[in-house]
Amino acid sequence: MIPVYSVAQVRVVESQEIARRGDATLMKLAATALASEAVAMLDEHPLTTQSLVVGLIGPGNNGGDGLYALAQLAELGCSILALQCTDKIHAEALADYTKAGGTLLPLSQGQDALANASLVIDAIYGIGYRPGADLPNLPRGARVLACDVPSGLDAATGLADDDVLLAERTLTFGAMKTGLLIGDGPLVTGELSVASLDFDFSEQNAQTQLVDENVARELLDQHRSWRDAGRHKYQRGVLGLIAGSELYPGAAQLTARAAVNCGVGLLRTHVPEEIAGLVAAAAPETVPLDDEQIREALSSARRYLHGRGAKISAWAIGPGLDSRTPPTGIIADVFTSRQPAVIDASGLELVPTGPSEQPRVLTPHAKELRMLLRRAGVSVTTEEIATDPVRWTRWAALAYNAVVLLKGPTSYIVAPNGSSLVVCHGAAQLATAGSGDVLTGILGYLLSDSSITGVSGLQTVSNSRMMELTACAASIHGYLGRITAKDGTVSASRLIDRLPAAMKEFGF
Ligand SMILES: NC(=O)C1=CN([C@@H]2O[C@H](COP(=O)(O)OP(=O)(O)OC[C@H]3O[C@@H](n4cnc5c(N)ncnc54)[C@H](OP(=O)(O)O)[C@@H]3O)[C@@H](O)[C@H]2O)[C@@H](O)CC1
Numbered sequence: 001m002i003p004v005y006s007v008a009q010v011r012v013v014e015s016q017e018i019a020r021r022g023d024a025t026l027m028k029l030a031a032t033a034l035a036s037e038a039v040a041m042l043d044e045h046p047l048t049t050q051s052l053v054v055g056l057i058g059p060g061n062n063g064g065d066g067l068y069a070l071a072q073l074a075e076l077g078c079s080i081l082a083l084q085c086t087d088k089i090h091a092e093a094l095a096d097y098t099k100a101g102g103t104l105l106p107l108s109q110g111q112d113a114l115a116n117a118s119l120v121i122d123a124i125y126g127i128g129y130r131p132g133a134d135l136p137n138l139p140r141g142a143r144v145l146a147c148d149v150p151s152g153l154d155a156a157t158g159l160a161d162d163d164v165l166l167a168e169r170t171l172t173f174g175a176m177k178t179g180l181l182i183g184d185g186p187l188v189t190g191e192l193s194v195a196s197l198d199f200d201f202s203e204q205n206a207q208t209q210l211v212d213e214n215v216a217r218e219l220l221d222q223h224r225s226w227r228d229a230g231r232h233k234y235q236r237g238v239l240g241l242i243a244g245s246e247l248y249p250g251a252a253q254l255t256a257r258a259a260v261n262c263g264v265g266l267l268r269t270h271v272p273e274e275i276a277g278l279v280a281a282a283a284p285e286t287v288p289l290d291d292e293q294i295r296e297a298l299s300s301a302r303r304y305l306h307g308r309g310a311k312i313s314a315w316a317i318g319p320g321l322d323s324r325t326p327p328t329g330i331i332a333d334v335f336t337s338r339q340p341a342v343i344d345a346s347g348l349e350l351v352p353t354g355p356s357e358q359p360r361v362l363t364p365h366a367k368e369l370r371m372l373l374r375r376a377g378v379s380v381t382t383e384e385i386a387t388d389p390v391r392w393t394r395w396a397a398l399a400y401n402a403v404v405l406l407k408g409p410t411s412y413i414v415a416p417n418g419s420s421l422v423v424c425h426g427a428a429q430l431a432t433a434g435s436g437d438v439l440t441g442i443l444g445y446l447l448s449d450s451s452i453t454g455v456s457g458l459q460t461v462s463n464s465r466m467m468e469l470t471a472c473a474a475s476i477h478g479y480l481g482r483i484t485a486k487d488g489t490v491s492a493s494r495l496i497d498r499l500p501a502a503m504k505e506f507g508f
């Protein structure tokens with residue numbers, strides 16, 4: 001997990017580190033990390049003067065980082081140019097840069113250089129940014145590496161000015177900062193990484209934890225064993241899907257196909273008779289599940305306490321249910337079980353508030369979260385949710401005693417105890433009908449697989465593991481969106497077609 005801190009916390013630790021190691025040392029360390037990120041982006045071995053790196057230099061330490069990095073890049077062999085974007089400039093860094101043979105021009109004289117640049121380093125403003133500055137327009141297609149924070153983004157609030165400098169990559173210093181992950185942050189940072197510079201955050205409590213793809217891979221690997229290869233399909237895990245209606249016949253098919261393409265041991269589907277044929281045709285691997293069989297599965301799961309095998313390992317409830325005629329009774333029975341469940345879409349209208357024995361993940365988008373909160377007696381607008389998403393998601397987690405995943409460009413995963421995870425940097429094209437149904441299929445599958453949940457016998461899945469698996473599902477979904485978007489427009493069906501390849505990337 002990558003701990004995330006507020007800008008205020010970063011400032012506190014930064015001042016301790018400056019006292020310990022000195023300002024210039026830290027800036028040079030930051031610059032070295034920035035220069036090597038630039039080298040990685042140029043992807044030229046060895047660097048030649050053909051590569052021109054242009055630095056946009058601001059008035060404070062962020063500009064200082066940029067100048068030191070340019071000086072280092074000159075030593076590595078590429079052409080460099082600094083463009084002064086504001087009246088002030090960091091004097092010591094400028095002296096170092098000039099000593100390395102660097103030229104400084106006013107921004108107004110740099111248009112040709114910007115048009116020819118192999119790479120632009122945005123070192124105008126970092127965490128000292130106040131909204132409302134004049135920011136330069138860059139040529140279309142410019143490749144931008146942001147130093148610490150894209151200029152024009154408020155690293156505390158995540159709000160970006162309209163003319164924020166969009167980055168292909170952002171290298172942030174000291175620690176991951178909240179504003180890079182909330183609001184506009186994920187839309188403007190591009191690929192995001194941290195150069196920790198060995199800052200000591202041991203006296204600070206992280207605001208939340210970021211789960212990126214590498215972290216997701218580690219979390220998924222935690223309970224895998226070579227013995228997994230010996231499991232039969234029931235041991236692997238059976239997912240029970242309660243979904244679909246004549247009104248929304250597609251959603252159940254999408255979730256079913258997604259779970260099947262994830263490689264689920266067995267998928268059993270409870271859908272209305274009218275659409276059973278459609279679901280079977282869309283996912284012939286599935287086996288139908290009627291009311292009686294569900295009751296049998298639930299009772300056999302209870303008997304499991306006395307040694308008999310449970311037939312369903314996890315549940316996915318809600319995609320495409322008609323909220324006017326849902327199978328209320330059978331769903332209420334499932335809610336009394338101890339098998340983990342993911343509950344989405346109209347299923348959210350049925351989930352009870354209060355304590356429960358079932359480990360649950362609710363997956364609302366903002367409007368559904370508002371509905372969940374209303375059902376729990378809390379009145380809030382979607383605008384209020386957007387301003388403080390973690391707070392309102394936690395309210396729902398508390399009211400429903402469940403892990404709640406608030407979906408959107410950034411996914412917030414919050415447990416009743418207030419702990420939270422963040423997943424972001426999925427493709428914007430994931431905002432397409434049915435993509436949430438695909439997510440439900442992925443998460444349902446993860447919850448059903450014993451080697452992923454790490455539970456056996458009488459154990460039930462802890463909320464912290466439910467959170468981790470929810471973050472893994474969101475991470476796989478984000479990755480899936482990105483690889484699908486690479487070679488064309490995105491639809492839920494195209495996402496599903498790409499799932500086997502995406503799952504392989506996560507160790508399946
Ligand atoms: N944290 C760390 O661990 C490390 C941090 N390091 C680096 O330090 C950076 C922070 O440096 P910083 O404090 O000098 O702030 P920075 O963003 O350069 O800008 C401040 C200047 O911009 C000005 N200004 C702002 N908004 C404006 C506006 N709208 N319109 C006009 N002017 C505006 C502002 O003016 P003022 O508010 O003073 O009037 C001030 O002059 C950080 O991002 C990272 O790169 C590394 O070196 C080492 C490790």
Ligand SMILES: Nc1ncnc2c1ncn2[C@@H]1O[C@H](COP(=O)(O)OP(=O)(O)O)[C@@H](O)[C@H]1O
Nearest residue numbers: 407408409426427428430431433434435436437
């Ligand atoms: N702008 C965006 N960038 C990245 N991911 C997004 C964006 N908007 C939505 N998503 C993701 O797309 C999915 C949409 O789910 P949902 O709203 O339930 O759609 P549906 O009900 O049509 O299936 C969620 O996983 C959400 O996190």
